[in-house]
Amino acid sequence: MTNDIRKKRISIAIIAAVVLIAIVLVLGFAARHNGANPAGSSATAVPLAPKAAYAASGEVISGFPSGMILDPAAKVASSYSLSYNASLSQYTASFDSKESMADLYAAYGSYFQTSGWTVTNRITTYSTSRGIYATQGSNEASVAIITEPNGSQVIVSYVVK
Numbered sequence: 001m002t003n004d005i006r007k008k009r010i011s012i013a014i015i016a017a018v019v020l021i022a023i024v025l026v027l028g029f030a031a032r033h034n035g036a037n038p039a040g041s042s043a044t045a046v047p048l049a050p051k052a053a054y055a056a057s058g059e060v061i062s063g064f065p066s067g068m069i070l071d072p073a074a075k076v077a078s079s080y081s082l083s084y085n086a087s088l089s090q091y092t093a094s095f096d097s098k099e100s101m102a103d104l105y106a107a108y109g110s111y112f113q114t115s116g117w118t119v120t121n122r123i124t125t126y127s128t129s130r131g132i133y134a135t136q137g138s139n140e141a142s143v144a145i146i147t148e149p150n151g152s153q154v155i156v157s158y159v160v161k
Contacts, residue, residue: 050082058076060093101128105130117141139159140159142157
């Protein structure tokens with residue numbers, strides 16, 4: 001793998017993680033300030049660090065919708081969950097696929113459309129990566145697809161509120 005591809009891959013992964021963390025923090029902040037404290041209470045909610053759980057190598061973490069891995073031949077690289085509180089959790093799976101970035105991007109677009117999700121953002125800025133952000137009710141999903149020499153790396157995060 002060339003250094004340029006490696007740098008782009010790392011950049012996309014970092015951007016995806018930062019976006020997801022920002023979304024979760026904003027949602028957590030909004031939830032705390034939408035009646036989380038009883039009337040007249042002057043207590044300030046102190047954010048707690050999320051609880052992390054990791055799946056065994058090659059497996060998907062419990063709670064992650066396995067139907068969101070659209071390539072049945074994909075190899076799961078890692079999977080974890082972050083529990084922020086009783087009503088806010090994030091499930092993430094990263095997998096390697098022999099499918100092209102373009103095919104996977106089209107497949108996820110179709111999946112979200114036919115499964116009742118609303119796609120609210122598509123990222124097509126870079127030639128070697130694609131992203132999709134979708135919502136379904138109060139749940140959110142993001143998909144980052146990065147071109148690899150022999151296929152693609154896909155990172156799917158699913159947020160349950």
